[in-house]
Amino acid sequence: MAVVAVAVVIALLAAFLTPLAVYLARRASPPPPPRRNLPPGSLGLPLIGQSLSLLRAMRRNTADRWLQDRIDRYGPVSKLSLFGAPTVLVAGPAANKVVFHHEALAPKQPRSLAAIIGRRNILELVGDDHRRVRGAILQFLRPDMVRxxxxxxxxxxxxxxxxxxAGRRTVAVFPLMKTLAFDVIATLLFGLDRGAIREQLADAFDGMHEGLWTVPVDLPFTPFRRGLMASAxxxxxxxxTVREKAAKLxxxxxxxxxxxxxxxLSLRDGGRQLLTEExxxxxxxxxxxxxxxxxxxLLTFMLRHxxxxxxxxxxxxxxxxSTLPSPDEHSEHEEIARxxxxxxxxxxxDVAKMKLSWRVAQETLRMVPPVLGSFRRAPVDVExxxxxxxxxxQIFWSPSVTHMDPAIFHxxxxxxxxxxxxxxxxxxxSFVPFGGGPRICPGMELARVETLVTAHYLVRHFRWKLCLGEEKNTFLRDPMPTPxxxxxxxxxxxxPLC
Structure with missing residues (x-):
């Protein structure tokens, strides 16, 4: 009985003293921090959020309107959920500057894109790893190499x-431009001759696209699963190809x-290969x-415009x-050809002389930026x-927000x-089709040369007329602009072509 009595007393004391101790501890400790001031908006349904709504808008060519409606409703900063992650949409030149230069922000692509492309690409790397890999890529893509x-x-x-x-009465421009772009990359970046390997890579590449911007649900018959299989x-x-190139070197x-x-493969750091095979x-x-x-x-929509x-x-x-600014630019391609x-x-x-053509390309990029937007990640709280x-x-920004702002571009x-x-x-x-800051697109100069060389031969040898009426002369995003x-x-x- 004595043991029971002692146990009861201890229990009563614990019941009394525990709340008292908690109370005194709270009095002695500082008050909890105030609740963070989150941007306005809603995260929507778990995992899905606003992803399906944005994808629908992209496929209806109303993504610009979708973004502007959010800005009109919530202002230039709002919260939502995209591709399985809580997200903050930021808009405007000041937001672009922060995204490009804020030291605390890390790159962050949708999980679908990272899974399909690979997690050691420069869009995902940070710090020394990013500088090392980007520097290696620029060894090939810097202007003095591109020339x-x-x-x-x-x-x-x-x-x-x-x-x-040549010899065709009608062509579909976009598929042909994709073929041309692939051929340039296969030759210049991969060193692949025409043949079975190149054709297999082209086929796999087409399949990868389907899953790049999707809800990352890895189930049979989903676009994400098909993208993963094509990526493999x-x-x-x-x-x-990497092993073959290494042996040849x-x-x-x-x-x-x-x-x-x-x-x-050839780059070394202290005798060791600078980059891993992955x-x-x-x-x-x-x-x-x-x-x-x-x-x-870019080339497709240049022709369209x-x-x-x-x-x-x-x-x-x-x-x-005769209304153009200077006589020497009136016939840049004719003068080059002579x-x-x-x-x-x-x-x-020759490419450096194509100033008017590059202005046409820039205006095309302003009106139809190839990428709707990109992501960053906040490793710490960011104000x-x-x-x-x-x-x-994650933080989402879109070039079209400033590109189509009448306060910036009349x-x-x-x-x-x-x-x-x-x-x-x-x-x-404000004009940011290639991004900006330390992560500006490293392939920008290569894209400029490819665009201007193609433009030279197109405008010198062909004229073209759109076949579809105005009501069908439209495009959607899937996820790139697709006419x-x-x-x-x-x-x-x-x-005639020589």
Whole structure:
């Protein structure tokens, strides 16, 4: 009985003293921190959030309106959930500057994209790893290296136009531009000859696209699963190519300047290979995706806009528009052609003269940026515009928000290449098709050369007219801008290809 009595007393004391101790501890400790000021908005349903709504808008070509509606409702900072993660949408030049330069922000792509491309690509790496891998890639893509490859690009463009455009009455532009972009990448970045391996890589690459921007549900018959399977096929082909290139380098049968993979394999740090095989494979796959999509979209929509702007097209090709700013730019492609012998390839110096054509390309990128938006991740709490972006959340920004802002670009729906003539430059962090800051697209110079070389031969040898009526002359995002029926055009051949 005594033992029971003692136990009862101890229990009573514990019941009494425990709340008292908790009370005194709370009195002695500082008050809990105030609740973080989260941006307005809703995270929506678990996992799905607003992902399906955004994807629907992209496929209906209303994504710009979807983004602007959120901005009109919540302001330039709002919370939502995209592709399985809590997200903060930020908009405007100030937001772009923060995204590009804030030291605390780390890159963050949708889980679907990282899983399909590979987790050691430069979009995912941070700190020293990012600087190391990006620096290695720039060994191949810096301007003084790209100038060496103008002749190779010229050869691919002329071969493509002669095989797939010459003699045709109508063509679908977008599929052909995708083929051309793939051929340039396969030659320049992978060093692949035409044949079975190249065709297998092209097939696997097409399958990867389906799963890049999807809800990352790995179940049979989902787009994500199909993307993963295609990625596995592509990676096996790239891995075999990497091993083949390594053997050729070891036996002195190739040069580091032959292609991107050979360049990356040849880089050393203290006698050891600078990049791992996984990093070479992941970043080769990334280069395939990024370089293919941006170039194909840009060239397709340049043709689309020029079909409706004969004055600008004439100024590029023959100098018939007297309203352009200076006589030496009236006929840039005609003047370049006059200085070439039949069959002679373009040079870096020729490309540098194509100023009007690049303004046309810039205006196309402004109106139809190939990428709707990109992501960053907050490793720590980040304060912006009076709101807290919590640690672990992702941040989404979109170039079209500033590109189509009438306060930045007057009459933004009007195609006006003179916006980029050097005297009417937009405000900083407003024209951002290639991103900005330390993570600006490393392939920007290569894309410029490929675009201008292709434009030179197109405007010199062809004229084109859109086949579809205005009601069908539209496009959707899947996830890249995709014109209706591939943008069919009727061709007029004005000069034979040499």
């Amino acid at each position: 060496r490859y103008v002749g190779k690009i010229d050869g691919e463009v002329r071969r493509h136009l002669a095989a797939r455009w 096929r592509a990676r096996r082909l790239v891995e075999a 070891e036996h002195g049968e190739s040069s580091p300047s032959d292609d991107l993979i050979s360049c990356l 990093e070479i494979v992941d970043n080769s796959v990334l280069a395939l995706v990024a370089g293919h999509d941006t170039s194909a979209v 020029l079909a409706n702007d004969p004055a600008t097209l004439a100024a590029m090709a023959q100098g018939k528009n 200085g070439k012998r039949d069959g002679e390839a373009l040079t870096w110096e 912006f515009e009076g709101y807290t972006i919590p640690r672990g959340w 009459e933004p729906t009007k195609f006006e290449p003179s916006r980029f003539d050097g005297t009417a430059a937009a405000a900083a962090y 209706h029926d591939g943008l069919p055009v009727e061709l007029d051949h004005i000069a």
